[in-house]
Amino acid sequence: MMKYVIITENDVSQWKDSTGREYHFPKRYLKYLTKGTSVIYYKGLMKDRSFASKRMTASAHYFGIAQIGDVKQDNDSDKNDYYAEIVNFRPFSSPVLAKQDGQFLESIPTSKIKNYWRDGVREINEECFKKIFSLSDLNDFDATNDSDQGDLESYSRSEGKSKLVYSTKYERDNTLRDKAIEYHGLTCMGCGFNFEKVYGEWGAGFIHVHHTKPLSNGEGEREVNPRTDMVVLCPNCHSMIHRRKNRTLNLDELIILLKTKTPN
Ligand SMILES: [Zn+2]
Ligand SMILES: [Zn+2]
Known part of the structure; x- marks a missing residue:
């Protein structure tokens, strides 16, 4: 129990x-x-x-x-x-x-x-x-938000499901967040969106932080390097990376999608 x-x-x-x-x-x-x-x-x-x-x-x-x-x-x-x-x-x-x-x-x-x-x-x-x-x-x-299923999955992992998951717990760790932003800045590494540029003072400092290394079931706590294991993304790009439950995109794949989208 x-x-x-x-x-x-x-x-x-x-x-x-x-x-x-x-x-x-x-x-x-x-x-x-x-x-x-x-x-x-x-x-x-x-x-x-x-x-x-x-x-x-x-x-x-x-x-x-x-x-x-x-x-x-x-x-x-x-x-x-x-x-x-x-x-x-x-x-x-x-x-x-x-x-x-x-x-x-x-x-x-x-x-x-x-x-x-x-x-x-x-x-x-x-x-x-x-x-x-x-x-x-x-x-x-x-x-309400299908975009970050990683959350739900890392939770249910505890209940016996065994699969590779991307854990968002690191994305919510404020110290790691701050370090990631220190390294990568506040401009989306996918599409280049910058909240302060577009929304002015109101948007200053806003960005999502995404953790790029999967955690496999049974693996314990591991060191996270905010420079190599985290990227900064706007919410749109972050959602796209987490769009499908069974596969999380990496940054390169996202950038390719952005470049190859057909212009109308
Ligand atoms: Zn973006
Ligand atoms: Zn993420």
Whole structure:
């Protein structure tokens, strides 16, 4: 049976956590955080305003889904702590508030009413997981936009499908995004479209980042080089690259299509 767990990221932490990559935790959570478990990242209410710029909202919220990879003992800790490798991280572009219409999305067992939120790691049921996922923009994206099936596929990969997929998780990693833009600039590498040139100040800084290396099933986390493994594309070109589920175009193929289209 699939397990679903909420993991909390604190603004101030004693751990050397890295969002979407590594999650440290005390031994008592070992039974929840096993390999393959689906997790949702959670941040509690903001306590210190100096963190405002580093968060999506001051309210308690969920901000991404992922899975637990290998779990190891933390040798740097003298308290017998553990850490889990985080795989398939997919951040939400906008937060899912923990409390909606006066009700928490997580159902709190009566036995835990007083101290439920004290636990940073909380097991939830499938229904709750699906509810939070459905409220996220990842769900929107999958439902309304056929252009980035990579998202859906990298998610279902966890559910036993074995095929070569292009993962968009890297495309949503802000650090990698920034680096890719640093190298490649803000002009579409397919068609040359530049948002600032066409839309002025309003379009400045806008571009999609596409990850060009496929991930095969079973392959773990890998190093991504934003210069060689990522390209910048306008949304049209990005959509065309992901047009068909069974095959993702590479940049050269896209450029050939653009050059060979019949002029009317
Ligand atoms: Zn383009
Ligand atoms: Zn892409």
